[in-house]
Amino acid sequence: MSIDSIDKKILMQLQRDATRSLAFMAKKLALSKTALWNRIQRMRDDNIILKQAALLDPHKVGVNETFFVIIKTSSHDDQWLVDFAEAINELPEIMEAHRLTGDMDYILKVQVSSTRAYDEFYKKLISRVQMYSVSACLSMETLKFSTVLKL
16 A cells, blocks of 8 residues: 555644544645545555554653663574563553564563562563563653654
């Protein structure tokens, strides 16, 4: 599925603020509401738009600490991968999980209320999956946060 320049403009508007009305966006993009709605629905059907959600301020809801957890494993067999995938999908503290190139195998973005909560998370994680090494870095400050992809 390819997207054209109008689709890109729609996507940029939605990424910046998906709560805007169709009428507002249609006027801004010089489209009819029907044409705009049809394009948005097509992009949803094609899984270009995966979902719409509210972004929360973690500090205002008590999720004050962000840890980046770096994992190295000595096992790469199919069962380990299944167990790891289940663990990361069932632990709600994990906001993102990435498989890496280089010396480390995975990095997790973990958001918790405190360092004590991180310790509890860590114990749950290592009880579920055997890992060669796990290290974590506490984020001291978020310098940039964006959910807007450059199109």
